[in-house]
Amino acid sequence: MSRIPGMKTHRNAELGLLAFSMVLVAIYAATVEANQFDTIHPTFWIPAALLGALFLGLHFVVRFTAPYADPVLIPAVALINGLGVSFLRRLDIARAISNKTAIPGVFAGTGGRQLAWTLAALILAAILLLVVRDHKVISRYAYTLGLVGIVLVMIPAVLPSSLSEVNGAKLWIKLGAFSIQPGEFAKLALVSFFAYYLVRKREVLSLASRRFLGIDFPRGRDLGPVVTVWLLSLLVLVFEKDLGTALLYFGLFVVTLYVATERASWLIIGLLLFFGGVYTAYLLGDVVGGPFANFYDRASIWLDPFSQANYDRAGGSYQLVQGLLALGTGGLFGSGPGAGSPGFVPEVRTDFIFAGMGEEIGLFGLSALLVCYLLIVERGLRAALGVRDSFGKLVAGGLAFTLGLQVFVILGGITGLIPLTGQTTPFLSAGGSSLMANWLLIAMLLRISNAARGPANSGGTSDRPGSGPKKPPTQLHGAMTEVIQP
Amino acid sequence: MNAPLRRAGVVILVLFGLLFANLNWVQAYKADDYRTSDYNRRVVVAQYDRPRGVIEADGKGLAENKATDDTLKYLRVYPKNEVYAPVIGYRPVSLGATGIENSENDFLSGESDTLFADRVKDMFTGNNTGGGNVVLSLSTKAQETAWKELTNNERGVTKGAAVAIDPRTGAVQALVSMPSYNPNPLVSHDEKAAAAAYNKLVKDEDQPLLNRATQETLPPGSTFKVIDSATALSNGYTPETQIPAGSTYRESGAVIHNAEDEVCPGSEVTLKEALTESCNTGFAKLGVKLGRDKIVGMAKAFGFEDEKLTIGNLKENTGLPVAASRTGDIANPDGSVDKGALAQSSIGQRDVRMTPVQGALMAATVANGGKQMRPYLVQKLLGPDRRTIYSANPTTLRTPISESVSNDLKDMMISVVENGTGKKAKIKGFDVGGKTGTAQNAVGADPHGWFIGFAFNDKGEAVSAVCVMLENVPGGHASAEAARIAGLIMKAAAGGGD
Numbered sequence: 001m002s003r004i005p006g007m008k009t010h011r012n013a014e015l016g017l018l019a020f021s022m023v024l025v026a027i028y029a030a031t032v033e034a035n036q037f038d039t040i041h042p043t044f045w046i047p048a049a050l051l052g053a054l055f056l057g058l059h060f061v062v063r064f065t066a067p068y069a070d071p072v073l074i075p076a077v078a079l080i081n082g083l084g085v086s087f088l089r090r091l092d093i094a095r096a097i098s099n100k101t102a103i104p105g106v107f108a109g110t111g112g113r114q115l116a117w118t119l120a121a122l123i124l125a126a127i128l129l130l131v132v133r134d135h136k137v138i139s140r141y142a143y144t145l146g147l148v149g150i151v152l153v154m155i156p157a158v159l160p161s162s163l164s165e166v167n168g169a170k171l172w173i174k175l176g177a178f179s180i181q182p183g184e185f186a187k188l189a190l191v192s193f194f195a196y197y198l199v200r201k202r203e204v205l206s207l208a209s210r211r212f213l214g215i216d217f218p219r220g221r222d223l224g225p226v227v228t229v230w231l232l233s234l235l236v237l238v239f240e241k242d243l244g245t246a247l248l249y250f251g252l253f254v255v256t257l258y259v260a261t262e263r264a265s266w267l268i269i270g271l272l273l274f275f276g277g278v279y280t281a282y283l284l285g286d287v288v289g290g291p292f293a294n295f296y297d298r299a300s301i302w303l304d305p306f307s308q309a310n311y312d313r314a315g316g317s318y319q320l321v322q323g324l325l326a327l328g329t330g331g332l333f334g335s336g337p338g339a340g341s342p343g344f345v346p347e348v349r350t351d352f353i354f355a356g357m358g359e360e361i362g363l364f365g366l367s368a369l370l371v372c373y374l375l376i377v378e379r380g381l382r383a384a385l386g387v388r389d390s391f392g393k394l395v396a397g398g399l400a401f402t403l404g405l406q407v408f409v410i411l412g413g414i415t416g417l418i419p420l421t422g423q424t425t426p427f428l429s430a431g432g433s434s435l436m437a438n439w440l441l442i443a444m445l446l447r448i449s450n451a452a453r454g455p456a457n458s459g460g461t462s463d464r465p466g467s468g469p470k471k472p473p474t475q476l477h478g479a480m481t482e483v484i485q486p
Numbered sequence: 487m488n489a490p491l492r493r494a495g496v497v498i499l500v501l502f503g504l505l506f507a508n509l510n511w512v513q514a515y516k517a518d519d520y521r522t523s524d525y526n527r528r529v530v531v532a533q534y535d536r537p538r539g540v541i542e543a544d545g546k547g548l549a550e551n552k553a554t555d556d557t558l559k560y561l562r563v564y565p566k567n568e569v570y571a572p573v574i575g576y577r578p579v580s581l582g583a584t585g586i587e588n589s590e591n592d593f594l595s596g597e598s599d600t601l602f603a604d605r606v607k608d609m610f611t612g613n614n615t616g617g618g619n620v621v622l623s624l625s626t627k628a629q630e631t632a633w634k635e636l637t638n639n640e641r642g643v644t645k646g647a648a649v650a651i652d653p654r655t656g657a658v659q660a661l662v663s664m665p666s667y668n669p670n671p672l673v674s675h676d677e678k679a680a681a682a683a684y685n686k687l688v689k690d691e692d693q694p695l696l697n698r699a700t701q702e703t704l705p706p707g708s709t710f711k712v713i714d715s716a717t718a719l720s721n722g723y724t725p726e727t728q729i730p731a732g733s734t735y736r737e738s739g740a741v742i743h744n745a746e747d748e749v750c751p752g753s754e755v756t757l758k759e760a761l762t763e764s765c766n767t768g769f770a771k772l773g774v775k776l777g778r779d780k781i782v783g784m785a786k787a788f789g790f791e792d793e794k795l796t797i798g799n800l801k802e803n804t805g806l807p808v809a810a811s812r813t814g815d816i817a818n819p820d821g822s823v824d825k826g827a828l829a830q831s832s833i834g835q836r837d838v839r840m841t842p843v844q845g846a847l848m849a850a851t852v853a854n855g856g857k858q859m860r861p862y863l864v865q866k867l868l869g870p871d872r873r874t875i876y877s878a879n880p881t882t883l884r885t886p887i888s889e890s891v892s893n894d895l896k897d898m899m900i901s902v903v904e905n906g907t908g909k910k911a912k913i914k915g916f917d918v919g920g921k922t923g924t925a926q927n928a929v930g931a932d933p934h935g936w937f938i939g940f941a942f943n944d945k946g947e948a949v950s951a952v953c954v955m956l957e958n959v960p961g962g963h964a965s966a967e968a969a970r971i972a973g974l975i976m977k978a979a980a981g982g983g984d
Binding site for chain 1: 487488489490491492494495497498499501502504505506508509510512513514516517518519520521523525526527528531555557
């Protein structure tokens with residue numbers, strides 16, 4: 001992909017921002033050492049430098065494969081990812097101090113593992129950028145991806161709890177010491193499938209309608225796929241015991257549907273169906289129990305976390321309350337990195353990492369993190385606005401929105417805004433699945449933003465023969481959609 | 487497709503706005519609630535960040551700290567185990583604190599306003615100098631003698647209490663309750679083990695957690711005759727005044743006998759003799775003659791019915807709460823004086839109830855010329871650097887009797903120990919006075935044995951006043967064993983060795 005002279009790529013801006021992010025990560029690590037050891041070791045900068053080197057690698061891949069990509073995405077994600085690694089390392093250090101064992105090396109402990117996962121995730125992202133030179137190629141595998149997505153979603157549901165349940169949510173595949181969260185990857189596959197499906201169906205779904213109460217309603221038979229996805233997400237809710245994941249899939253689908261058809265009616269139908277389903281599940285959980293009981297429990301914990309009964313019972317509000325107390329103890333400015341007591345926050349390495357960090361960086365620090373997430377999501381949506389093909393718009397819009405929704409679901413959960421569900425905090429939580437899937441998501445956004453910001457002809461066919469598909473599937477160029485038969 | 491994408495962007499903005507607003511609610515508005523919540527372990531850990539002040543007496547540490555390796559940096563240690571538990575109490579990780587550990591908690595933890603300067607200094611020096619130290623008025627010799635003698639009593643009694651007070655100041659020299667408990671398991675950092683130890687104590691039928699010296703009220707028996715005597719002396723009687731007696735006295739359905747037939751069988755006996763021999767009929771008749779209001783009034787003047795007394799720090803009047811001692815109604819259903827009840831009440835039976843602390847205060851008042859000093863346990867408060875921040879300045883609590891009445895009463899009580907029922911309390915080199923009491927309680931149960939008394943040294947100084955109470959003493963002469971123990975405690979409190 002050759003660059004057009006005179007068109008700005010902003011790659012040097014990206015490099016500068018990346019350097020700034022790594023400086024922040026290094027300062028964070030230095031503060032942690034100052035608070036934990038009362039001294040800053042001369043080696044404090046090594047993890048930040050290693051991370052910087054990894055991100056620099058991705059930066060160079062982007063320079064050559066997606067020169068016009070959005071320059072803010074990588075630095076913003078790198079900052080969050082780097083702080084995540086540093087916080088996990090901080091937990092390792094604290095544990096080593098209290099156990100009087102040797103301070104873990106850069107590659108040891110959860111922090112070291114997270115560093116390794118970052119490397120793996122960046123390699124995957126680089127491979128995606130290298131292999132997929134044109135995002136539209138993906139549409140050729142849409143049905144395969146759709147099937148893979150649904151299978152990935154369903155696997156934990158059908159597996160026995162011993163192989164799939166962590167903290168009451170059946171979202172995992174556990175194979176010995178190794179466990180993955182297939183749902184993290186499923187969302188990428190599903191977005192691609194939805195985008196393809198909706199591009200094909202958008203005419204049918206948006207034109208054929210009946211008007212009722214001032215809202216255009218689609219034809220009954222076109223509702224089929226929507227109802228299917230709705231049922232699927234409710235099944236996830238009930239059998240994987242996880243409201244957050246259900247909300248994520250359903251929100252993802254409704255939004256891509258809405259963007260594709262530009263019909264507000266889909267939003268209204270979607271929201272009514274979802275909240276109706278959730279409320280029914282809540283009532284059923286109260287009356288019937290069984291598979292609905294878990295959801296009912298979580299809702300009642302959310303309604304009154306500080307009641308002694310909820311706090312004391314097994315699987316009760318203990319986690320939520322300890323997370324809230326950590327956040328409250330942090331207050332406006334926090335205790336400073338390394339000076340808090342994240343040891344009191346359960347699951348502080350995964351679900352509650354935001355609460356653990358919040359005690360130390362305070363409201364101001366967390367607000368800055370929120371702004372970083374918001375920046376990533378809005379930049380993704382910006383790429384969707386700019387890209388010229390419908391498939392790209394839906395993929396970028398869907399992915400960016402899903403990322404935003406996931407941040408909302410987990411952070412809303414641990415701050416008591418909505419019932420708590422076991423989602424990972426993107427780029428922050430310890431765990432390879434989440435990190436790899438989300439970096440793949442960023443790679444897709446980079447790819448699409450490159451098409452959006454680059455010269456008009458750079459999105460269509462590849463200039464370099466043999467590196468991309470020989471012929472793009474022309475029917476997907478926003479053209480071939482189903483036409484209404486009279 | 488761009489319009490809905492923009493709207494999706496707005497939805498994300500709104501969702502993040504909600505997150506931000508909620509974060510403000512949690513980290514700003516509710517921050518103080520959460521920071522100090524009972525569920526917040528950081529509160530507990532912060533309390534263990536600096537060493538808690540030491541509680542000591544006679545230069546010996548009674549509650550100290552041991553550095554640990556866990557998140558709670560200091561473990562509270564009570565080296566004398568159960569001996570001082572009724573006074574010091576304990577301070578567990580998550581259960582409620584008791585005793586001096588509770589009442590002086592702010593000072594011991596270093597959070598008291600008086601230690602504000604130390605905290606500021608710590609902030610600049612980076613040290614954690616710890617909380618303030620509490621010096622108790624207890625005499626370790628008296629306390630340990632009291633514990634040893636109570637638990638090794640010659641009658642095999644398992645429940646009882648002893649209190650010793652310096653009559654001149656109100657300083658508590660000993661305060662023992664039996665059975666007691668070992669506070670160390672209760673303050674274990676293993677909270678489950680601590681809760682188990684606590685629950686075991688709560689379920690124990692002998693109620694080891696009950697402070698029998700301050701909280702248990704029992705019929706005082708003949709020790710109440712000190713009140714009758716004080717009333718009579720304050721109303722024109724002298725120790726030599728003849729009062730009616732006899733072997734039996736019937737009044738409105740109540741029948742009063744003497745403990746033994748040889749006690750005051752004659753129709754009259756002097757007041758002094760009546761007290762010396764503990765003549766029931768004499769004092770019952772005396773009480774009825776003097777009337778309910780005078781007897782009850784004198785009891786109140788000595789501290790009965792006081793519901794607010796605490797023994798701790800004179801400045802704040804906080805510390806161990808003392809249950810109110812009672813004289814009861816002594817009334818018919820229509821409110822008029824029930825003379826039978828008055829006759830029985832005058833010898834410390836019927837509904838009269840007294841704490842061991844009240845008994846000791848009565849003896850102390852007589853020994854101190856009629857002035858009852860406010861009892862206290864906290865002699866001094868020392869800063870972390872051991873500078874004196876507070877020193878007890880004794881105050882008079884009540885003056886129930888005049889000095890001349892107290893001198894007469896003192897002579898009468900010395901006669902009890904010299905010639906009467908309290909001979910076992912005699913100690914060499916001291917003038918000891920007192921009054922025994924054998925209180926009937928439930929039908930068929932052994933009576934409680936009491937002794938209240940005081941000791942003067944050879945310089946004529948009142949060095950100690952004491953009350954010993956033993957519950958359900960088998961084998962007759964219930965008060966004799968109490969008198970013996972009382973003598974040993976006073977000797978220890980006065981500085982005499984074994």
